Amino acid sequence: MKLSQPKSARTINTARVLGCLRTHDNLSKAETARVLDLNKVSTGEIVDDLISEGLVKETGKMESTNGRRPICLSIVSDARYVLSVDIGSKNTTVALCNLLSEPLHFERIPTVTKDRKVEEFCVEIIKSCIRVIRLADKTKILGAGISVGGKVSEDGRTIISCPYLPWDNIPIAEAFEQVLKMQAVARNSTYALVDAERYASYGTDLLVSNDPIIYIEWGNSVNMALVCADRVFGAGNGFAHLKVSQTGLCSCGQIGCLEANVSAWALSGNTETHLKDLWTKVEKETLQCMANAIAMTVQITGSSKVVISGEGATITDYCLRELQKLCPGMEITRSNLGEKANIMAAAEIALDKWVYMTSMLEKMRSWL
Numbered sequence: 001m002k003l004s005q006p007k008s009a010r011t012i013n014t015a016r017v018l019g020c021l022r023t024h025d026n027l028s029k030a031e032t033a034r035v036l037d038l039n040k041v042s043t044g045e046i047v048d049d050l051i052s053e054g055l056v057k058e059t060g061k062m063e064s065t066n067g068r069r070p071i072c073l074s075i076v077s078d079a080r081y082v083l084s085v086d087i088g089s090k091n092t093t094v095a096l097c098n099l100l101s102e103p104l105h106f107e108r109i110p111t112v113t114k115d116r117k118v119e120e121f122c123v124e125i126i127k128s129c130i131r132v133i134r135l136a137d138k139t140k141i142l143g144a145g146i147s148v149g150g151k152v153s154e155d156g157r158t159i160i161s162c163p164y165l166p167w168d169n170i171p172i173a174e175a176f177e178q179v180l181k182m183q184a185v186a187r188n189s190t191y192a193l194v195d196a197e198r199y200a201s202y203g204t205d206l207l208v209s210n211d212p213i214i215y216i217e218w219g220n221s222v223n224m225a226l227v228c229a230d231r232v233f234g235a236g237n238g239f240a241h242l243k244v245s246q247t248g249l250c251s252c253g254q255i256g257c258l259e260a261n262v263s264a265w266a267l268s269g270n271t272e273t274h275l276k277d278l279w280t281k282v283e284k285e286t287l288q289c290m291a292n293a294i295a296m297t298v299q300i301t302g303s304s305k306v307v308i309s310g311e312g313a314t315i316t317d318y319c320l321r322e323l324q325k326l327c328p329g330m331e332i333t334r335s336n337l338g339e340k341a342n343i344m345a346a347a348e349i350a351l352d353k354w355v356y357m358t359s360m361l362e363k364m365r366s367w368l
């Protein structure tokens with residue numbers, strides 16, 4: 001299979017088979033055909049092609065009641081890789097991830113700061129990518145997924161604007177193609193997290209609700225998107241700057257913004273500390289600030305469910321319970337993505353584009 005070839009019916013069905021094997025364990029060829037409502041013969045052909053290309057393997061026989069023992073299939077996770085680039089407000093992470101969006105190696109560099117020019121930052125991203133690319137056979141790397149807390153063009157090629165970078169219509173995909181000879185696609189980081197949540201934890205009901213779900217990316221910045229049925233919208237940086245307190249000088253110059261009270265940098269006083277190491281220091285006042293922001297959002301959206309993601313996916317049971325107490329009537333859950341949520345989400349942007357094509361398949365279904 002040429003993963004980047006035009007989308008013929010065969011390519012689409014190949015992506016569906018891969019997506020199905022990713023989200024279901026121990027399927028046989030026949031069961032894959034049944035789950036996808038696809039012809040058994042063509043499913044068999046697709047699987048055989050995937051096996052000969054090393055993308056899928058047979059993992060032995062499974063139990064069956066009628067005496068026949070079909071062979072189970074699974075994805076060969078390290079058959080291909082993607083580069084994951086998460087450009088956060090304080091730090092940027094570059095990672096090599098496998099076909100299950102698991103990071104195999106990653107490194108973190110500071111994003112632009114007062115003493116660090118944009119040009120230097122761009123050079124550092126490129127250098128970091130080169131170091132990470134060296135760790136794998138380059139021919140196995142399909143492309144780069146780039147997540148950023150700003151506005152990205154619909155086609156994923158241009159970063160239109162970003163609140164923490166002086167970037168204005170930066171043709172990021174073209175830059176990657178020219179400098180690294182690698183195709184790239186970008187997406188807003190909160191949207192990318194929602195996609196990763198839905199695609200990677202397929203089958204769970206975390207993002208199923210009759211009301212819009214407030215999906216919060218909590219880390220060195222605090223972003224929010226609303227998830228309603230299969231639609232995601234509203235990701236901007238307004239949530240970070242809701243006034244939730246009388247104190248806390250924010251990067252925007254105002255006092256009392258959410259970001260200035262609950263972000264990792266606000267809690268630790270530096271930009272290096274990860275939110276996962278700060279929960280024991282989180283006090284009721286901090287959680288009250290988050291609860292205030294949630295309450296304001298609920299007033300506008302009528303939501304009854306909140307999912308905490310990004311670095312916030314590491315929130316402890318204790319903090320989650322305390323936050324829950326401050327938000328009566330709301331259901332507050334942590335993301336399934338775990339502490340590497342942002343890395344996995346950026347990887348998912350690339351995997352969606354060049355392997356599983358989940359977002360395109362969803363769009364096609366919505367046309368029917």
Ligand SMILES: [Zn+2]
Nearest residue numbers: 241250252257
């Ligand atoms: Zn602010």
